[in-house]
Amino acid sequence: MVRLKNRYLMTEVIWHDPSNASALSELWLFHFLIDESKRLFGELTTEAFKKTVKFVYLNPDTNLFIIRCSFTYYKSLWSVLSMITSYNNIPVYFRVIHLSGSIRGCQKAALKVFQKQIFIYDKNTIQQQQQTSTSSLLSITQSDIEMDNAPSEDDDIEMKS
């Protein structure tokens, strides 16, 4: 029995004009993608992968979604995504961030992206924290030094025995 292969595309939606952005939802996104694919690739390719397309995860707050597609047609779906320039005359770009064969790989990549974004978002607060927490840093370095000393003592004991 051969397993059916899938590909998971993690895609970020970039609205070039954020004031006009429309919230992501499966309802319009699926029809939009299928229509665009019909326009760009024709009916033959579209119908071949239409049934396999499924939205696994969709987050309107971070403008991110994960879409599942069969292995044979993921290239077509990807090029449809990257060839879209506008939705209802609003400029938009579907940027594929990660491609993986399992949903776990996408999950890891998503966590990475979120951490990066949160880090940038909290840049100022982190800077403020660094200024206040210089004293705590000193205590950390002291504990590190203690930790460095500890294993060397163990070595000495081994040498003696």
Next chain:
Amino acid sequence: MAYYDLNIPAQQDPNVLKDILLFMTKLGYDSVALTHTVDGKISPKDICKIQKIDFNDDDEKKNNNNNNSNEQGLATSSGWLKVGTSKKSIKQYTRLEVVVKNNAELQMLNSNNPVVQSYDLISIIPTDINVFNAACNSTDIDIITLTSFSKFIVKPDRIRQCIQKGISIELVYTSIFEKESERLSFFQLASSVVRSSFGKNIILSSRGKHSKFMRSPYDISNLGHLFGLNFDQAKASVSKLPHSAILHGLSRKTKGLALVSDPALLRDLELWKLERKDDVTPTGNTVPHPKNKKPEKKQDIENDNDADDQVIEQEPKTTTTTTTTTTNDQIKSKSKKSNEPSVNKPSDTTTTKSTTIKKENQMDVDHKDTTIKRKRNNE
């Protein structure tokens, strides 16, 4: 891997240009060539005036704004975060692009011209087949751009010449998103070029006048399959091959001789070695996994034990009882006192002696007594 986009028009509003460059850093590009386009003959006033955009000042200003009014500087221009807020910088090169209509205009582009010397990269857009044929043999050009202007059949021989000379052929992918005639001509041109060059020396770049037509390097690598490039070839056309074009430009500018004044510059140019290292050993881990190493060690230990056993078995035949006792002592001493090298050295010598004794015994029985005597004397 560093990603390049070698065609960003420089003749636009600096703020728009800065937005584009910030957007490109978000997409993952590392280097950009700012292009000055000339139609026809180049004149002395076309000398390089491109001002590279400085991001450091802006960052400081943004930080100040943030401190004054909370998080307005980080407000979204695309996505939900201001792009380019990370500290990542982008390298900027200068590039001259000339739309050439006849051979006389092509001959203006020689290395003696100070205008040509002032740019990092020289490229042409041929509108005529004769110009294209002449440009393929030229040594003063780095890049030939093929757009919808060039309505002629590109012959495989000429492309092969280009590859030999190290001249890159550029295709502008943003014409996919434009009107239908542009798109059709792009696909015709791209598939004919790919067919005759097998993906060698093809550069894909955006002539992006607006950030909405920019695509990330990985998206471009995938789009390559629409005109016959596989994923790796298309990826090389936004990473490796543009880099080789820049190096070609540098060697043309210096005429093969280079004098390094700034070591930092050299470091940037030598980065490709690291990239090659990444290609060869992607993880950077040259030490084999301990799982693979263990059985060899075990075998060694077993061999050693076997050898000792053999010695013990053979020694009663040779009647050298002294050596066997020493080896036993040695093993005991190893188990007891691991950190005393003075004990180990003589024991090794005794084992070697024992082997020599064995050989001698096999050869001559008469010498047996004498050798044992010698040994006892030594002890």
